[in-house]
Amino acid sequence: MKKRLIVLFLLVILVVLGFFIKNKIKNRELEYTISNIEVYKYVKYKNGDNFGVIDRNGNIIIEAMYNNIEIPNPEKDIFICYKDEENIEVLNSKKERLFSQYDKVEPIKIKNIASTLCFEKSVLKYKKDGLYGLIDFNGKQITKNEYSLIENLQSTEGKFLVGKNDKFGVINMNGVVLVEPKFDQIETDEYYSEKTNYSEAGFIVSNTTNDGYRYGYIDYNGKNILKAEFNNIIRIKEEKELYLIVSRNGQYGLYKGGKQIIKSDYQSIIYTENGALIIEKNGQFGIANKKGEIKVEPKYAEIEQNGIYLYAQSSRENDVYDSEGNKQDISFSKSVFETENKNYRITTIINNDVTYYGIENNQGLTLVENSYNYIEYAFGEYFIVENKDEKYGVINANGRTFIDTKYDLIQKIRNKNILQISSRKNDKITLYSSKLEEVVSLKSAVIQNEENFVKIHNKKELVLLDKDGNKIDENSEIVQNELKKKLPEKIGNYKKQQITLDDVFYE
Secondary structure (H helix, E strand, O other), X not given: OHHHHHHHHXXXXXXXXXXXXHHHHHHHHHOOOOOOOOOOOEEEEEEOOEEEEEEOOXXXXXXXXXXXXXXXXXXXXXXXXXXXXXXXXXXXXXXXXXXXXXXEEEOOEOOOOOOOOOEOOOEEEEEEOOEEEEEEOOOOEOOOOOEOEEEXXXXXXXXXXXXXXXXXXXXXXXXXXXXXXXXXXXXXXXXXXXXXXXXXXXXXXEEEEXXXXXXXXXXXXXXXXXXXXXXXXXXXXXXXXXXXXXXXXXXXXXXXXXXXXXXXXXXXXXXXXXXXXXXXXXXXXXXXXXXXXXXXXXXXXXXXXXXXXXXXXXXXXXXXXXOOOOEOOOOOXXXXXXXXXXXXXXXXXXXXXXXEEEEEEOOOOEEEEEEEOEEEEEEOOEEEEEOOOOOEEEEEOOOOEEEEEEXXXXXXXXXXXXXXXXXXXXXXXXXXXXXXXXXEXXXXXXXXXXXXXXXXXXXXXXXXXXXXXXXXXXXXXHHHHHHHOOOOOEEOOEEEEEEEOOEEEEO
């Protein structure tokens, strides 16, 4: 008896261990890393009507003798050289021909992206015996040639739409099948975050039936969430958690993952930017939250979101609600807008069809009365304001003036803590730092807003500023690191020619 228990115990351990190892292997296959380009080592150049390749120093790597050349990864010496659409050869910097065992090798263009980096940077597709597969840049075969089609799946780098037997599926750059090729149509739900880009976007799949398309949902790891039996599926893209608005036979409901939390009893469900759901039933509107709770029964003729609140109207009453459906004791003519600083909000009040702007704190206490034509949050505690004379200035959250309201235009430079002041009279641009100190003032100037610095220059002077408006020079680490990631205007005797954002060469 004791031996049997020991054997049973060991079997349980083996099963658990096997399950753990299997899951670990699967998770490793699902993970992939997109190449990050640090420097453009190779670019294509044009001589007459033909293209070749030069390096960053202007040395000729491949003579200009091809109708076109694509460089999918500018850090690697892999050049796709087109004599024509069917006559393609792949060369390296030694002019050695690569991957000649295949009928054709091509880069995979990323859809819906306007950039010089518009190809998959880690894998290529090959064709053999009329079918396609994936290889890496070392020529290692990732998948067999078993697909009638391989192409980028919208903007999701590293995942591919594949065709097989007149159906479509999805694989990743490791060759892992995420969606079996058994659907008539597949598209991503377009979920995006700054941390993961599009890599966690799921898949809306569909098949054709006698009654039209029927839609289902598969998550980004290939897990089946909803069967293809709905008339429509829309993901709430603003939320990391998976919320799906679905319709069946004209009635709408809400799922969280694979669990229905609002029954399909409504004529429409609309997600608002403040996180609420406006529901419609029998032509009347109400409010639900993402927990699936109906907070306000459909009884209003109209509900609209404006700022952080929802404004509900009927023939008998006008009410204001927050995103959780709690009634608010504020004027129906007042709107409140969040700013990047969680401590402050911008408010508006409409009086005689004129909108007046003010500032309040996050508790609803008025800090600046609604007396300005316009207010825009800048950074820190500072706000750009426009007065009744259509002149601009800068105040802090308590209304103290830091830049007099006398200028034609004041703008925040995008993604920088820098203010740009423009004057129509003298054609002058003045820049203020995050400390609201004047750092540069130039006439007839041009501003270039780079990723990590700002360049302002005219014919006589050039000034570079970091994100907070501090002066830096061309040799600073900030500038040099960014320049490496960009195509220079000139390489040796070759000048950059840019036809479109993704069609760039040197001539």
